Amino acid sequence: MKTEGKPHLIKKLADVKCQRVDGSVVPGLEEAAQVEHLLAEPNSEHSVDGVLCFGKENLEKHLKMEDFFSCALDYSWKINCGEVYGQGGDDLKLEILDGLLDDVDEVDNIQAADDLSVTCEGFQLDIEFPEKFSESDCAPHEGSNSHNLDSQSHAPGFSGSCSSAGGISESSVATLQESNSQNGVLRKMVSRDLHHTFKSKFGCQAPVMDTVRPTIEHVQSFDESDDDEKPLVSFILSTKSVKCSVTKGGTLLRQKRLRKPTSRYIEEFSRNSTSSSKKCLKVGSQGDLPQVASELKRQRGHLKKIVPKLELESDSEPFASKSEDEQKRTKRSRTVCDRRKHQRMWTLAEVIKLVDGIAQYGVGRWTDIKRLLFASSAHRTPVDLRDKWRNLLRSSSARKRNRRELQGETKPKHAVRHLPMPVVCRIHELATIHPYPMARCPKKPSDHNYVPLSKQPRTAKVAPVYSQGRDLRRKKCS
DNA sequence: ATTAGGG
DNA sequence: CCCTAAT
Incomplete structure (x- = not known):
C-alpha cells in the first residue's frame, strides 16, 4: 500500500486495526499501486473539497463498485448507498467520501481487473441461481472464471469465489468490510445491510468478520501459489478449498496443485529427453534415468494419496466435476500417448x-x-x-x-x-x-x-x- | 515399499 | 505400459 506520503492514512489504518497493512495482503494492492490512477493525485493534502472532487471523480467507479457488490447483495446495498449519497447529510457524505478516498485504490483495483463485467455476470449468475447449478452454467462460468483468474492478482478477494453462493457472499462481505473498515458509518451501514440482505437471501445469519478472514487469507495463499498454466485447474482447486473454506489450509491446496502437474511434466520431460532416440537410452544416459524413475514413482505415490482427497472435496460441484472430467480426458489422452512412446520391446x-x-x-x-x-x-x-x-x-x-x-x-x-x-x-x-x-x-x-x-x-x-x-x-x- | 490384478 | 488396491 502506498503508505508513504500519507501519514494520516497510516494513522487511520492503525486505528482500524490495520487489517490490511500486514504484508500478507499486499500483493494485490501493490499491483494496484501500478494502476496509479488515484492515490497519486489526491496526494495534495486534500482539503475537504479535494476529497469531494476526488470522490466525485470516482463516483462513477464507486457506483460501478456498487454494482459489483450489488450483484452479491441483491442491490439493496446499492440503493441504500444511493440514498445516502443523494440525500444524506453533509457529514455523512463527507465521511462516506472520505471513506471512498481510502477505498479508491481498492475500487480501482477492482476496476483494473480486466473483466469486471464478466466477473459480475458470474457473480450474478451465481447469486441468482445458486440452487440450480446446471450444466449450462458451466461453460460461461469457466470462461468468465478464467478471465477472473487472469485478473485475480488484482482482486484477490473475488477470484475463485464465484463458484458457490456461500463463497461469494463470504468473500464479498470480506472485501466490503475490508474496504470500508476505515469508515465507521459506512462500515456499520454496510455490515447492517449485508446482514440484512444475507439473511433475506439465504435465510441465515451473515458470516461474521472472524469467519470471513480465513477465507481471505486462503484466497491470498491461493494467489501466491498460482502459476500461469492451468488457470482452470487452479481456479477449481481454489474454489473447492474456498467452499470447504475455513478448515482447509492453503498448504494442502498448494500441494494438490503443484504435485499433479509436476509428475506429469516430469514424466513428459523424461520421455522427451530420453525416448527421442531409443539407442541413446539403451546405451547412455542411464546415470540419471533411475533417479527420474524413482522420482516418478515417489510422486505417483503422492498423487495416489492426494487424489482421493480431491475427489472427496468435489462432491456435487457441477462444473468442478465437469472440468475434472476435462482434466481426466486430457490426462488420459496424454498418458495414452506417453505409453506408446514408453514402450520398449523386450529383447x-x-x-x-x-x-x-x-x-x-x-x-x-x-x-x-x-x-x-x-x-x-x-x-x-x-x-x-x-x-x-x-x-x-x-x-x-x-x-x-x-x-x-x-x-x-x-x-x-x-x-x-x-x-x-x-x-x-x-x-x-x-x-x-x-x-x-x-x-x-x-x-x-x-x-x-x-x-x-x-x-x-x-x-x-x-x-x-x-x-x-x-x-x-x-x-x-x- | 512391494505385489497382484485389471485396463 | 499404466493404474490401483491390497498387503
Whole structure:
C-alpha cells in the first residue's frame, strides 16, 4: 500500500486495526499501486473539497463498485448507498467520501481487473441461481472464471469465489468490510445491510468478520501459489478449498496443485529427453534415468494419496466435476500417448534373463530379479518384469492351446512371436512349476503331477483351477 | 515399499 | 505400459 506520503492514512489504518497493512495482503494492492490512477493525485493534502472532487471523480467507479457488490447483495446495498449519497447529510457524505478516498485504490483495483463485467455476470449468475447449478452454467462460468483468474492478482478477494453462493457472499462481505473498515458509518451501514440482505437471501445469519478472514487469507495463499498454466485447474482447486473454506489450509491446496502437474511434466520431460532416440537410452544416459524413475514413482505415490482427497472435496460441484472430467480426458489422452512412446520391446535376451531369474528366485520376487538381473536396465521395473512374465505365460499357454487345437495351422499368428522353442519350453516349464496363481496349470491338473513347489519362498495360495488360457482375465474365484 | 490384478 | 488396491 502506498503508505508513504500519507501519514494520516497510516494513522487511520492503525486505528482500524490495520487489517490490511500486514504484508500478507499486499500483493494485490501493490499491483494496484501500478494502476496509479488515484492515490497519486489526491496526494495534495486534500482539503475537504479535494476529497469531494476526488470522490466525485470516482463516483462513477464507486457506483460501478456498487454494482459489483450489488450483484452479491441483491442491490439493496446499492440503493441504500444511493440514498445516502443523494440525500444524506453533509457529514455523512463527507465521511462516506472520505471513506471512498481510502477505498479508491481498492475500487480501482477492482476496476483494473480486466473483466469486471464478466466477473459480475458470474457473480450474478451465481447469486441468482445458486440452487440450480446446471450444466449450462458451466461453460460461461469457466470462461468468465478464467478471465477472473487472469485478473485475480488484482482482486484477490473475488477470484475463485464465484463458484458457490456461500463463497461469494463470504468473500464479498470480506472485501466490503475490508474496504470500508476505515469508515465507521459506512462500515456499520454496510455490515447492517449485508446482514440484512444475507439473511433475506439465504435465510441465515451473515458470516461474521472472524469467519470471513480465513477465507481471505486462503484466497491470498491461493494467489501466491498460482502459476500461469492451468488457470482452470487452479481456479477449481481454489474454489473447492474456498467452499470447504475455513478448515482447509492453503498448504494442502498448494500441494494438490503443484504435485499433479509436476509428475506429469516430469514424466513428459523424461520421455522427451530420453525416448527421442531409443539407442541413446539403451546405451547412455542411464546415470540419471533411475533417479527420474524413482522420482516418478515417489510422486505417483503422492498423487495416489492426494487424489482421493480431491475427489472427496468435489462432491456435487457441477462444473468442478465437469472440468475434472476435462482434466481426466486430457490426462488420459496424454498418458495414452506417453505409453506408446514408453514402450520398449523386450529383447530375447531380456526374456531369457527374466526366465532365468524366475527360475532362480521364483515367481513373485520381482524386485529381487530386477535388482540382480536387470540392474543395468533402468527402464524395467519390477512391475514390468511381472507384466512381462504374465504376458509370457499367457502367450505360451495360448500357443500351446493353439498348437493343440489347430494343429494344421501354419503359425499361431501372434501367439508367441519369434520366441525360440527352448525359451518357450522353459516358460512353459516354469509356468507349470511355479505357483503363479493365475496361469498355473491351466489345463488339466489332474493328469499332471506338478512339482510340489516346495522350494518357493513365496508360495502362492493354491490356485483355483482354470479351464482355459483366457483365465488370465478371470476374476479371482473363491 | 512391494505385489497382484485389471485396463 | 499404466493404474490401483491390497498387503
